[in-house]
Amino acid sequence: MDYQNILNQIQKELASTPSTGKVASYIPELAKIDATKFGMHLHCINSGHYNFGNNEERFSIQSISKVFALTRAMSLLGDMLFERVDVEPSGDPFNSLIQLEYEQGIPRNPFINAGALVISDILISELDNPKKDFLDFVHNITNNNSIVINSEVFESEKKYSYRNAALLNLMKSFGNIKNDIETVLDFYIFQCAIEMSCKELSTAFMIYANQGRKLSGNEQILSPRKTKRINAIMQTCGFYDEAGEFSFRVGLPGKSGVGGGIAAIHPGQYAVIVWSPPLNPKGNSELGMYALERLTTLTGYSIF
Numbered sequence: 001m002d003y004q005n006i007l008n009q010i011q012k013e014l015a016s017t018p019s020t021g022k023v024a025s026y027i028p029e030l031a032k033i034d035a036t037k038f039g040m041h042l043h044c045i046n047s048g049h050y051n052f053g054n055n056e057e058r059f060s061i062q063s064i065s066k067v068f069a070l071t072r073a074m075s076l077l078g079d080m081l082f083e084r085v086d087v088e089p090s091g092d093p094f095n096s097l098i099q100l101e102y103e104q105g106i107p108r109n110p111f112i113n114a115g116a117l118v119i120s121d122i123l124i125s126e127l128d129n130p131k132k133d134f135l136d137f138v139h140n141i142t143n144n145n146s147i148v149i150n151s152e153v154f155e156s157e158k159k160y161s162y163r164n165a166a167l168l169n170l171m172k173s174f175g176n177i178k179n180d181i182e183t184v185l186d187f188y189i190f191q192c193a194i195e196m197s198c199k200e201l202s203t204a205f206m207i208y209a210n211q212g213r214k215l216s217g218n219e220q221i222l223s224p225r226k227t228k229r230i231n232a233i234m235q236t237c238g239f240y241d242e243a244g245e246f247s248f249r250v251g252l253p254g255k256s257g258v259g260g261g262i263a264a265i266h267p268g269q270y271a272v273i274v275w276s277p278p279l280n281p282k283g284n285s286e287l288g289m290y291a292l293e294r295l296t297t298l299t300g301y302s303i304f
């Protein structure tokens with residue numbers, strides 16, 4: 001397969017694809033990003049790297065970090081974890097409070113904010129230094145110790161985290177948050193503020209494409225069974241209340257973030273990352289989704 005040729009074609013098409021997306025502004029620091037940035041990086045298990053655009057520039061990974069947090073929590077707790085968070089698509093926006101009240105403080109899945117906050121709470125209970133552990137984990141799966149958080153984004157989100165604080169308070173009233181609200185919020189915002197490039201994320205996501213193993217050195221990070229489960233949750237819950245549309249158009253498991261990044265994998269084949277800050281009304285990168293749809297269309301392969 002001539003992947004570089006396919007990526008070149010996608011890049012050409014993007015130049016004339018109209019976009020009505022809007023850069024996320026509810027975290028003020030994110031609104032400062034140049035909306036014209038676009039990067040794509042495809043990392044194939046058998047044939048290496050293909051890319052174009054701003055694929056080596058770091059951006060705020062935001063909710064893409066929820067996949068790493070879930071990976072750590074599943075390594076530490078196994079299936080017990082799913083007594084505190086479910087694995088069903090929510091069909092509601094990522095920061096919605098409505099379902100939580102009906103469902104007694106058990107979030108629908110680990111990728112909506114409520115679920116990710118429960119995962120943060122678990123990591124805080126299980127680890128002596130969760131922030132260090134989280135960064136160590138990211139450094140290990142990328143072989144890159146230079147990845148850090150953007151402290152302006154961290155401070156900016158801290159000032160405006162009323163909804164996440166509301167989610168935490170509601171879940172704590174049902175007994176599903178064990179630590180202090182402030183401590184959980186602080187850790188959650190920290191993990192979301194990590195910055196990585198498309199290229200770095202493609203190495204990190206290789207573990208999900210490669211049955212839980214790092215490509216370089218072959219270290220087993222997560223068992224194949226747990227990797228299968230995380231991929232299934234990415235497929236059904238990775239795109240806010242647009243997971244059905246993403247499956248329909250792209251046909252790969254993945255996870256998006258409000259920084260405009262999307263990470264997706266084709267098990268046994270590749271990890272692919274796109275970054276374009278303007279988001280569609282459901283909060284997913286508009287042109288990023290288009291580029292991934294074109295990738296699975298032009299290659300003729302998705303998981304379906």
Ligand code: GLU
Pocket residue numbers: 061062063064094095113157164189192256257258259
């Ligand atoms: N830190 C963001 C929030 O909690 C993450 C949102 C996202 O990327 O979905 O609002």
